[in-house]
Amino acid sequence: QYSDPHCAGGRSAITHLFEWKWSDIAQECERFLGPYGYCGVQISPPNENRVVTNPNRPWWERYQPVSYKLVTRSGNEGQLKDMIQRCNKAGVRIYADAVINHMTGAGGTGYGTGGSSYDANSLNFPGVPYGGNDFNGGNECHSSDGSIHNYNNAEEVRNCRLVGLTDLKLASDYVRGKIAGYFNHLIDLGIAGFRVDAAKHMWPGDIAAVLSKTKNLRSDVFGGGKRAFVFQEVIDMGGSEPVKGGQYVGDGRVTNFIFGAKLAEIFRKKNAMKYLKNWGEGWGMMRSDDVVNFIDNHDNQRGHGGAGAVITHWEPRPYKLATAFMLAHPYGFPRIMSSYEYNRADNTEGPPHNGDMSIKDVSFKSDMSCGNGWSCEHRWRQIYNMVAFRNKAGGDGLSNWWSGSDYQIAFSRGNKAFIAMNLDGFDINANLNTGLPGGTYCDVISGNLENGRCTGKTIQVGGDGKAHINVGHSWEDPMIAIHIGARQ
Ligand code: ARE
Ligand code: CA
Numbered sequence: 001q002y003s004d005p006h007c008a009g010g011r012s013a014i015t016h017l018f019e020w021k022w023s024d025i026a027q028e029c030e031r032f033l034g035p036y037g038y039c040g041v042q043i044s045p046p047n048e049n050r051v052v053t054n055p056n057r058p059w060w061e062r063y064q065p066v067s068y069k070l071v072t073r074s075g076n077e078g079q080l081k082d083m084i085q086r087c088n089k090a091g092v093r094i095y096a097d098a099v100i101n102h103m104t105g106a107g108g109t110g111y112g113t114g115g116s117s118y119d120a121n122s123l124n125f126p127g128v129p130y131g132g133n134d135f136n137g138g139n140e141c142h143s144s145d146g147s148i149h150n151y152n153n154a155e156e157v158r159n160c161r162l163v164g165l166t167d168l169k170l171a172s173d174y175v176r177g178k179i180a181g182y183f184n185h186l187i188d189l190g191i192a193g194f195r196v197d198a199a200k201h202m203w204p205g206d207i208a209a210v211l212s213k214t215k216n217l218r219s220d221v222f223g224g225g226k227r228a229f230v231f232q233e234v235i236d237m238g239g240s241e242p243v244k245g246g247q248y249v250g251d252g253r254v255t256n257f258i259f260g261a262k263l264a265e266i267f268r269k270k271n272a273m274k275y276l277k278n279w280g281e282g283w284g285m286m287r288s289d290d291v292v293n294f295i296d297n298h299d300n301q302r303g304h305g306g307a308g309a310v311i312t313h314w315e316p317r318p319y320k321l322a323t324a325f326m327l328a329h330p331y332g333f334p335r336i337m338s339s340y341e342y343n344r345a346d347n348t349e350g351p352p353h354n355g356d357m358s359i360k361d362v363s364f365k366s367d368m369s370c371g372n373g374w375s376c377e378h379r380w381r382q383i384y385n386m387v388a389f390r391n392k393a394g395g396d397g398l399s400n401w402w403s404g405s406d407y408q409i410a411f412s413r414g415n416k417a418f419i420a421m422n423l424d425g426f427d428i429n430a431n432l433n434t435g436l437p438g439g440t441y442c443d444v445i446s447g448n449l450e451n452g453r454c455t456g457k458t459i460q461v462g463g464d465g466k467a468h469i470n471v472g473h474s475w476e477d478p479m480i481a482i483h484i485g486a487r488q
Pocket of ligand 1: 060062063151163164197241299
């Protein structure tokens with residue numbers, strides 16, 4: 001019910017434009033995401049948050065709500081509305097990061113980004129309004145100091161304070177109504193769904209109760225009777241914690257944290273690539289329709305949020321390989337992280353900003369990559385061309401699996417697309433079945449098909465679907481990928 005992302009016309013991947021301004025996202029939908037086939041965008045939390053000045057405006061202040069007014073450093077309600085409208089028109093969906101488990105950190109008073117006051121000492125959030133009765137306290141939470149310490153106690157994880165954040169009482173009908181009101185406001189603006197932050201810290205039944213109070217999506221944009229796409233942040237590494245991702249699949253999809261951690265081992269050469277043969281449910285991960293997959297996210301790329309060692313944009317060679325694998329493989333629904341550059345010794349640093357701490361515009365270079373401190377992984381050729389590959393592959397399953405050695409693999413997606421990758425110490429030189437119709441294809445890793453000409457390598461596929469595949473082990477991007485959308 002809540003697991004359909006509502007992609008337009010065969011699109012199949014989303015990107016997280018972390019900390020982008022609404023006005024920049026609107027333009028990005030029109031000039032890039034729409035034309036290059038992205039399904040949608042996860043945006044930073046659109047609701048009013050606490051202004052944190054020590055450290056000065058860290059990225060994480062946006063995970064401390066003050067109210068559900070739509071005013072943040074990314075823009076105001078008018079700008080949000082304009083962005084959602086323009087993105088939908090470009091065929092690109094918008095999903096809001098929904099912080100509904102808690103309000104600000106305990107203690108302290110001040111103002112939010114929309115001018116609302118808050119008093120976390122007396123649990124007073126007049127901008128909603130929430131008061132003392134709307135939070136979990138001694139009756140619900142039994143930890144020594146009201147915060148979560150023991151992740152092996154499910155009740156503590158759900159009813160106590162996550163890193164000291166004032167924990168909302170989602171068992172209360174009033175609180176559920178306020179959250180659903182916030183969701184319905186966004187639905188009226190044309191949003192397609194929600195990433196539910198800290199879902200692990202809420203009871204699945206409480207999330208279901210909130211969702212049951214939400215409206216259908218706008219029928220003029222999505223057609224009649226459509227429900228919001230919901231993907232819930234539950235960090236489940238398959239260990240001993242009692243809270244499992246599988247407990248949440250009734251409320252929508254779940255973020256699949258094992259995915260990036262396991263692929264990091266493979267693409268760092270700690271586990272053989274050939275074992276990817278039964279990747280997906282065969283590796284004990286959740287059902288394909290129940291997951292959102294990613295190589296890294298805004299937390300684990302900077303050492304927040306646990307969940308193991310992952311590969312990030314700071315290591316471009318394995319990152320491009322791992323991302324290409326995610327996009328080429330049929331398992332699950334993929335999300336591409338789009339980051340900004342930060343001082344790696346300071347994991348609190350917020351987005352690129354001007355002297356007055358307003359967020360900097362995203363700028364662009366002639367090769368389409370970004371400037372002004374924005375990394376824009378979603379604009380890397382090896383990544384956006386693999387989004388097109390995935391769209392073309394559509395519902396076709398994995399076929400023609402080949403592994404030449406521990407770290408050399410190739411596979412096709414029916415008769416639509418084919419990829420080969422090599423992390424071994426010697427080249428791939430093999431005659432492989434690509435599954436594709438005969439013809440000359442453009443390798444979309446090394447180039448683009450522009451006006452019928454390939455700017456990178458070309459690959460000849462014979463009438464029998466076979467091709468000579470060469471992948472050099474010392475190439476900067478040791479992979480090739482071809483599909484029916486890029487045939488000369
Ligand atoms: C900030 C300060 C804290 C301070 C707090 C309250 O950093 O020192 O106590 O404010 O004043 C983000 C940041 C936090 C930040 C918070 C609020 O990461 O540092 O706290 O914003 O500003 C657990 C949760 C998981 C959560 C991760 C971070 O289960 O839901 O921790 N991830 C989401 C977001 C984060 C965000 C929040 C939740 C809060 O993606 O960006 O926090 O809205 C094991 C467990 C995991 C656990 C992990 C880390 O792996 O299995 O469940 O993740 O440890 O504890
Ligand atoms: Ca909670």
